[in-house]
Amino acid sequence: MNLTAGVTAAAAGITALDTVGYLDMVVRGRPASDVPAEAADEVAGRAGIDLGHGEEGDSRRTGLGALLGYTAGLGVGVLYGLLPGGRRPALPLAALGLSLAAMAASDIPLAAAGVTDPRRWDAASWVSDLLPHLAYGLTTAVVYDRLTRPGRRRGRR
Structure with a gap:
């Protein structure tokens, strides 16, 4: 089990996910998805939280939507880091x-909601x-893998 490596690896993975998503927007000229903000609205509504209206509410929805995505990505990394046993799949x-x-982790809750x-x-x-x-x-x-590979010392290749 290596919780720290799982979280760290997931943070890098989230950066890669965002980078590829934004590159797709640049290359194809597609707009940002409304789905994360809609998910935030759904979550807030179920929790009885009013995110507000107008620009302020839109900003809260956008921010909360992004945070929900980060939570899903970090959660997957945490679970991966907590898997028992010292060996990981290839x-x-x-x-x-x-x-x-x-x-x-992202699509099933969105579909269920x-x-x-x-x-x-x-x-x-x-x-x-x-x-x-x-x-x-x-x-x-x-x-x-790089963070947890046995026998590797930092700074050596």
């Missing part, structure tokens, strides 16, 4: 597993969701 399998876990319906997504929507999560999984797996 890097490609770990990367794929972490990618799928991160997608599930009725914020989105992946069954209705077109191919471009699936690619926009899949590629950033693959970047998350690969980065998280590589960083975790």
Whole structure:
């Protein structure tokens, strides 16, 4: 178990996910998704919290939506770090597993809340969701491996 490595690796993975997502916006000229803000609105509403109206409310929804995404990504890293046993799956399998876990951690609650319906997504929507999560999984797996590989001392290659 290595909670610190899991959180650290997930933070790097979140950075990779955001980078790929923003690059997609730049390359294809697509707007930012409204889904995180809608999820924030749903979560706040269920908790009995009024996020407000106008620009201030929109800013709260945007911020809370991003924080919900970070929570999902960090949560996946925490769970990965807490897996028992000293051996992890091979890097490609770990990367794929972490990618799928991160997608599930974000998409299943959104679908369950009725914020989105992946069954209705077109191919471009699936690619926009899949590629950033693959970047998350690969980065998280590589960083975790580098942080926990036995016999490696810092600063040596």
